[in-house]
Amino acid sequence: MYDFGIKNPTSIDDVKAALGDAEDGQFLAGGQTLIPVLKQRLAMPSDLISLSRVDGLSGITAGGDSISIKAMTRHAEVAANADIKSAIPALAKLAGGIGDPHVRNRGTIGGSVANNDPAADYPAAVLGLGATVITNEREIDADNFFTGMFDTALNEGELITEISFPIPEAVGYIKFPNPATRYALVGVMVAKFGNTVRVAVTGAGPCVFRVPEMEQALTASFSPDSIKDGLVPADDLNNDIHASREYRAHLIGVLARRAVAEANG
Amino acid sequence: MPAITVRVNGLEVTKEVGARTLLSTFIREQLKLTGTHVGCDTSQCGACVVTLDGKTVKSCAVFAWEADGADIGTIEGLADGDKMHPMQEAFREHHGLQCGFCTPGMVMTAVSLVENNPDIDEDGIRHGLEGNICRCTGYQNIIDAVKTGAKAMRG
Numbered sequence: 001m002y003d004f005g006i007k008n009p010t011s012i013d014d015v016k017a018a019l020g021d022a023e024d025g026q027f028l029a030g031g032q033t034l035i036p037v038l039k040q041r042l043a044m045p046s047d048l049i050s051l052s053r054v055d056g057l058s059g060i061t062a063g064g065d066s067i068s069i070k071a072m073t074r075h076a077e078v079a080a081n082a083d084i085k086s087a088i089p090a091l092a093k094l095a096g097g098i099g100d101p102h103v104r105n106r107g108t109i110g111g112s113v114a115n116n117d118p119a120a121d122y123p124a125a126v127l128g129l130g131a132t133v134i135t136n137e138r139e140i141d142a143d144n145f146f147t148g149m150f151d152t153a154l155n156e157g158e159l160i161t162e163i164s165f166p167i168p169e170a171v172g173y174i175k176f177p178n179p180a181t182r183y184a185l186v187g188v189m190v191a192k193f194g195n196t197v198r199v200a201v202t203g204a205g206p207c208v209f210r211v212p213e214m215e216q217a218l219t220a221s222f223s224p225d226s227i228k229d230g231l232v233p234a235d236d237l238n239n240d241i242h243a244s245r246e247y248r249a250h251l252i253g254v255l256a257r258r259a260v261a262e263a264n265g
Numbered sequence: 266m267p268a269i270t271v272r273v274n275g276l277e278v279t280k281e282v283g284a285r286t287l288l289s290t291f292i293r294e295q296l297k298l299t300g301t302h303v304g305c306d307t308s309q310c311g312a313c314v315v316t317l318d319g320k321t322v323k324s325c326a327v328f329a330w331e332a333d334g335a336d337i338g339t340i341e342g343l344a345d346g347d348k349m350h351p352m353q354e355a356f357r358e359h360h361g362l363q364c365g366f367c368t369p370g371m372v373m374t375a376v377s378l379v380e381n382n383p384d385i386d387e388d389g390i391r392h393g394l395e396g397n398i399c400r401c402t403g404y405q406n407i408i409d410a411v412k413t414g415a416k417a418m419r420g
Contacts, residue, residue, distance in 0.1 A: 006267065006284050006330060035287075035326045036308050048284070052331060076320070100396025101374070102311065105320040106327065181309075182395065 001038040005047040011055055012136050019157045022047035027159065029072060029111030032103050057161065062087065068164045071110025078109060088165060090173035090189065090262065094121045097175065099182050110160040116152050116207065118238065119183035121175065123208035128189030128200030129171065132164045149206040168193050172262030174255045178242055185243050186251040190259040192222055199256060204237050204248045214256055224257035269333040274342030282329040289313040291329035292339060300340040300369050311397035314370035315339050321377045340369035343376065351417035352376050361410030363401035371397050371407055379415040387412065
């Protein structure tokens with residue numbers, strides 16, 4: 001990898017100062033994507049600004065109608081958290097299915113969401129549950145956060161500090177993992193809030209997306225049978241050696257039905 | 266170059282490390298603990314797994330300076346003198362290796378799995394080893410070894 005400088009800020013104010021001092025600074029969260037990317041010389045930051053020692057960036061807080069997860073909280077902590085397991089079980093399951101145990105001990109929710117990998121799991125949870133992404137500057141609705149492949153609404157230097165997930169009435173997440181990487185070939189989250197249903201799909205397209213046709217059908221009747229095949233056209237889906245776009249389109253329907261069944265217990 | 270202080274297998278050590286020095290490189294080349302293997306260097310194979318403050322990590326996907334102040338455990342820290350750790354003994358007994366290159370990461374992961382869940386079942390073992398790749402055995406003897414090692418660790 002190319003050489004870089006190191007900054008180890010301990011407060012959000014120091015993070016901003018460190019970024020301002022750097023010619024082309026890059027945040028380092030858990031590093032499970034960034035470090036391999038640096039090794040491949042696909043990125044050349046002047047400085048890495050490590051977030052590991054910033055006070056108050058890690059932890060999980062359960063409220064009455066939402067659960068807040070700080071940005072540097074590791075996947076393994078989300079997977080094992082008793083409040084999340086009981087209030088949003090699909091979110092704990094999703095975190096426990098990312099990568100492998102070693103990745104889950106390092107990788108963070110903030111890093112994953114900011115990176116917005118098209119096959120990452122967390123974007124499906126953030127969009128599917130209609131979470132709020134809280135940064136050092138503002139609050140961003142999930143519907144406005146994911147703007148394209150590896151692209152988000154975050155401004156240059158804007159830092160995710162926490163993500164707040166509303167507690168749904170029922171929720172399910174099913175993914176078809178790539179057997180080598182455990183990334184989602186396709187992953188579908190279905191969440192029900194009273195008369196509102198949200199369906200978010202990751203892995204299938206260039207960026208996580210909702211499926212309004214499924215949401216309408218599930219609002220009318222929250223049952224696996226409500227989801228017909230062919231609701232998502234294959235045209236704009238990912239097509240690679242792992243799966244054709246037609247196969248991914250088919251999987252969306254299959255996994256959505258299973259996610260509804262999971263939500264219904 | 267930053268100086269870092271870490272405890273490795275219980276012994277405190279202070280060294281200067283480069284910004285780009287990976288924890289795996291630090292362990293192998295600066296501490297000369299070559300039991301930790303680097304199989305892929307792309308953070309996929311798990312041969313380089315060590316414990317960082319008690320949790321397993323791929324040491325090729327962590328910078329050495331990120332570990333400043335931490336407790337690190339490597340495969341060299343498992344045996345008690347000439348007496349192998351029960352998990353190492355189980356790998357020997359079940360021939361849970363062929364070339365042996367992945368074994369340090371397998372054993373470190375297996376010990377951690379059992380410490381976190383002493384009653385781990387076969388399904389848990391298989392899922393728990395998802396981050397550790399073996400190109401020789403076909404895994405069956407590794408699973409058998411971990412089952413036996415878990416039983417021995419339970420006492």
